[in-house]
Amino acid sequence: VLQIPRGTRDFASxxxxxxxxxxxxxxxxxxxxxxxxxxxxxxxxLELFTAKSGETIIDELYSFKDKGGRDLALRPxxxxxxxxxxxxxxxxxxxxxxxxxxxxxxxxxxxxKGRYREFMxxxxxxxxxxxxxxxxxxxxxxxxxxxxxxxxxxxxxxxxLSILSSIFKAFNISKEQQKNLTPLIDKSxxxxxxxxxxxxxxxxxxxxxxxEILQTSDVKKIIKFTEKDDQTKDEMMRLFQILELLKNxxxxxxxxxxxxxxxxxxxxxxxxxxxxxxxxxxxKQLCGGGAYELIPLFGGSKTPTSGFxxxxxxxxxxxxxxxxxxxxxxxxxxxIPINENLMIKSLEIxxxxxxxxxxxxMDLLKRGISKSLKYASSINVEKIIIxxxxxxxxxxxxxxxxxxxKQELVKINSLYEKIR
Amino acid sequence: VLQIPRGTRDFASxxxxxxxxxxxxxxxxxxxxxxxxxxxxxxxxLELFTAKSGETIIDELYSFKDKGGRDLALRPxxxxxxxxxxxxxxxxxxxxxxxxxxxxxxxxxxxxKGRYREFMxxxxxxxxxxxxxxxxxxxxxxxxxxxxxxxxxxxxxxxxLSILSSIFKAFNISKEQQKNLTPLIDKSxxxxxxxxxxxxxxxxxxxxxxxEILQTSDVKKIIKFTEKDDQTKDEMMRLFQILELLKNxxxxxxxxxxxxxxxxxxxxxxxxxxxxxxxxxxxKQLCGGGAYELIPLFGGSKTPTSGFxxxxxxxxxxxxxxxxxxxxxxxxxxxIPINENLMIKSLEIxxxxxxxxxxxxMDLLKRGISKSLKYASSINVEKIIIxxxxxxxxxxxxxxxxxxxKQELVKINSLYEKIR
Numbered sequence: 001v002l003q004i005p006r007g008t009r010d011f012a013s014x015x016x017x018x019x020x021x022x023x024x025x026x027x028x029x030x031x032x033x034x035x036x037x038x039x040x041x042x043x044x045x046l047e048l049f050t051a052k053s054g055e056t057i058i059d060e061l062y063s064f065k066d067k068g069g070r071d072l073a074l075r076p077x078x079x080x081x082x083x084x085x086x087x088x089x090x091x092x093x094x095x096x097x098x099x100x101x102x103x104x105x106x107x108x109x110x111x112x113k114g115r116y117r118e119f120m121x122x123x124x125x126x127x128x129x130x131x132x133x134x135x136x137x138x139x140x141x142x143x144x145x146x147x148x149x150x151x152x153x154x155x156x157x158x159x160x161l162s163i164l165s166s167i168f169k170a171f172n173i174s175k176e177q178q179k180n181l182t183p184l185i186d187k188s189x190x191x192x193x194x195x196x197x198x199x200x201x202x203x204x205x206x207x208x209x210x211x212e213i214l215q216t217s218d219v220k221k222i223i224k225f226t227e228k229d230d231q232t233k234d235e236m237m238r239l240f241q242i243l244e245l246l247k248n249x250x251x252x253x254x255x256x257x258x259x260x261x262x263x264x265x266x267x268x269x270x271x272x273x274x275x276x277x278x279x280x281x282x283x284k285q286l287c288g289g290g291a292y293e294l295i296p297l298f299g300g301s302k303t304p305t306s307g308f309x310x311x312x313x314x315x316x317x318x319x320x321x322x323x324x325x326x327x328x329x330x331x332x333x334x335x336i337p338i339n340e341n342l343m344i345k346s347l348e349i350x351x352x353x354x355x356x357x358x359x360x361x362m363d364l365l366k367r368g369i370s371k372s373l374k375y376a377s378s379i380n381v382e383k384i385i386i387x388x389x390x391x392x393x394x395x396x397x398x399x400x401x402x403x404x405x406k407q408e409l410v411k412i413n414s415l416y417e418k419i420r
Numbered sequence: 421v422l423q424i425p426r427g428t429r430d431f432a433s434x435x436x437x438x439x440x441x442x443x444x445x446x447x448x449x450x451x452x453x454x455x456x457x458x459x460x461x462x463x464x465x466l467e468l469f470t471a472k473s474g475e476t477i478i479d480e481l482y483s484f485k486d487k488g489g490r491d492l493a494l495r496p497x498x499x500x501x502x503x504x505x506x507x508x509x510x511x512x513x514x515x516x517x518x519x520x521x522x523x524x525x526x527x528x529x530x531x532x533k534g535r536y537r538e539f540m541x542x543x544x545x546x547x548x549x550x551x552x553x554x555x556x557x558x559x560x561x562x563x564x565x566x567x568x569x570x571x572x573x574x575x576x577x578x579x580x581l582s583i584l585s586s587i588f589k590a591f592n593i594s595k596e597q598q599k600n601l602t603p604l605i606d607k608s609x610x611x612x613x614x615x616x617x618x619x620x621x622x623x624x625x626x627x628x629x630x631x632e633i634l635q636t637s638d639v640k641k642i643i644k645f646t647e648k649d650d651q652t653k654d655e656m657m658r659l660f661q662i663l664e665l666l667k668n669x670x671x672x673x674x675x676x677x678x679x680x681x682x683x684x685x686x687x688x689x690x691x692x693x694x695x696x697x698x699x700x701x702x703x704k705q706l707c708g709g710g711a712y713e714l715i716p717l718f719g720g721s722k723t724p725t726s727g728f729x730x731x732x733x734x735x736x737x738x739x740x741x742x743x744x745x746x747x748x749x750x751x752x753x754x755x756i757p758i759n760e761n762l763m764i765k766s767l768e769i770x771x772x773x774x775x776x777x778x779x780x781x782m783d784l785l786k787r788g789i790s791k792s793l794k795y796a797s798s799i800n801v802e803k804i805i806i807x808x809x810x811x812x813x814x815x816x817x818x819x820x821x822x823x824x825x826k827q828e829l830v831k832i833n834s835l836y837e838k839i840r
Contacts, residue, residue, distance in 0.1 A: 001718065001719040002467060004460075005461060010459070011460075031749075034780065034781025041425060044424075085424075094798055106462075249767050300421075359454065364554040
């Protein structure tokens with residue numbers, strides 16, 4: 001038997017039903033916020049991703065040469081492709097541009113729970129504005145998408161890379177030292193941060209003060225570190241404004257400052273945010289985003305940009321973890337001919353009900369009434385039409401409600417009314 | 421500026437709107453016929469495609485080795501992946517299985533009009549039955565999908581590979597000669613078929629008779645060639661039954677026999693069919709399908725299978741060719757604050773209308789009323805809310821209908837009623 005490639009998945013129909021349901025809800029919320037969907041190719045030039053993330057990303061990519069010798073790669077994320085698209089074709093459009101996407105992404109990674117080599121992301125990019133109102137709206141959009149899907153237990157954290165940078169400065173932590181610390185900070189491994197700082201020669205007190213400020217959501221403590229520097233003070237003001245808007249206008253109560261958000265990527269700047277589903281443990285981060293500067297790197301004219309990406313697979317996991325009741329897929333009706341001679345008449349009844357917009361299936365296997373009823377109950381269909389000659393002679397069929405067990409004779413020309 | 425890979429496309433929002441609209445319509449029709457959606461990975465083992473189509477397919481594939489040294493390939497079509505999925509995980513499900521899919525496929529091909537290196541296919545597989553009723557329903561489904569999308573000008577052709585085979589036999593055309601002829605027959609290059617037959621030593625009369633039978637839709641002429649052989653006679657009977665069902669039950673009037681359909685692939689057998697949009701010229705084939713035998717090749721237990729695939733991109737082209745009126749994407753409302761101090765109040769009004777389910781955007785750029793009105797008209801939004809202090813003092817805003825130019829004062833708490 002031929003195998004599925006390692007780390008990838010087949011989705012059976014019950015799983016696909018969930019996925020499409022969630023996808024539709026996400027699309028609706030994006031549109032409500034004035035965003036428009038776009039799509040880019042599944043693979044890009046390798047150069048696009050190395051330009052954005054450096055040569056080391058190659059280790060995590062599915063990259064290959066095409067038959068013309070071009071270096072290509074399956075996309076690991078969608079921000080770089082969307083910005084490439086923008087720089088190439090959309091720079092002249094009216095601003096702000098509000099673009100959203102759904103797309104499969106690929107990462108050559110050790111497969112583990114909640115991490116696959118092919119996975120779906122949805123997200124958006126906001127191009128052309130970075131007012132506090134616009135940024136608050138972007139963050140609220142991410143949160144609203146997850147709320148509208150049906151998730152109840154969510155935590156929103158907001159950080160700011162300029163402020164983080166000024167905290168590093170206040171503690172006299174060098175750029176080189178920062179490089180060692182940020183991966184630990186990003187993963188909230190604060191004990192390791194302390195050991196690392198002590199190795200660098202920092203005092204116990206400074207090390208503890210440093211991780212305290214990174215972990216606090218107390219605004220006053222943060223201000224103490226930012227008030228000395230005018231530019232940082234401005235960023236702090238913006239951060240407060242955004243927080244106020246999120247609380248008052250967008251009614252998000254579970255929003256906290258978290259200065260330890262690093263987002264790992266060099267081109268992020270200013271505001272960053274994350275949304276977690278705490279119940280998912282190590283895989284709890286559903287969404288990450290912030291302001292970034294990528295357009296000039298790809299040859300476009302500088303303009304403010306921000307965006308976020310939501311892990312689609314984890315979002316489904318989070319819904320399952322919350323025991324969310326997904327709607328079931330159900331046929332409206334199942335039609336059973338009681339013998340072979342009634343196949344054609346049954347097909348006609350089936351087809352006429354489909355024309356009315358119903359989803360209808362019939363026994364194509366000629367397997368007879370009792371097996372067909374068993375099949376119908378296995379697929380959970382509630383309404384059954386049984387086609388028999390005696391009833392047909394009176395232009396009627398037997399209509400059976402599987403839930404109540406009630407059975408009655410219904411005229412063929414009033415079937416649709418009956419079922420609807 | 422970094423380039424998009426050759427032969428691939430970016431889809432802007434107006435194009436994506438069309439594509440999602442068509443996708444939704446297709447999905448609805450599949451469901452009405454009792455089909456359920458599944459999904460498989462974007463890449464598979466290379467072996468899957470060479471097992472199905474032979475080593476020569478490698479020339480047309482995007483194939484590559486992953487970092488573990490496995491030979492993988494981006495899928496060129498979806499039948500092989502779906503059957504792999506079936507053999508691996510779905511063999512125990514109740515029959516018949518009605519599975520449909522949407523998926524991007526990849527072919528390393530010279531890019532030209534209507535042919536791209538990444539393209540979308542939709543289609544289905546019917547596993548577990550091949551009664552004439554089931555086959556007619558499958559063909560009717562393909563046709564109904566294209567009709568329900570809104571296409572008017574469609575031609576359905578039905579052939580049968582067993583009958584074609586018996587015609588070859590009747591003319592004493594050898595297997596080796598068939599291999600040379602079938603690509604020409606498949607492309608309807610009948611003059612070339614005649615030259616080729618003459619080169620093989622066939623008489624002018626035989627050559628002409630041969631292409632006549634391939635091109636006729638006259639049932640009597642076909643019967644003459646099939647009545648000698650019992651098995652072929654049975655296939656002919658089935659073909660007639662299917663044609664009758666398509667005409668009488670599914671009301672498809674534009675259905676013709678076309679014995680020259682070859683479908684190019686060795687694992688097809690029995691019924692084959694194609695649906696064309698004649699206006700598209702060389703790219704006119706929108707759909708191809710038929711009965712095939714692939715499950716045993718992939719290690720599963722033999723069971724009847726049939727299916728079809730629809731070229732999604734060509735379907736969109738065909739709709740454009742017919743000047744189909746796609747629905748436009750429109751915001752329900754655009755909100756304009758007349759000055760910066762009214763940003764927050766405007767954001768609140770915007771957000772409250774979104775909560776009611778409307779799609780609403782607002783001027784985030786603080787660009788003032790006349791520029792904002794120009795922007796609103798550029799994005800074709802019909803309803804505008806202008807937020808001014810004087811009106812706010814009376815809990816009202818200015819509501820403007822861009823179509824009629826009419827402007828009026830509306831209380832904020834009755835805005836939703838007004839817009840809906």
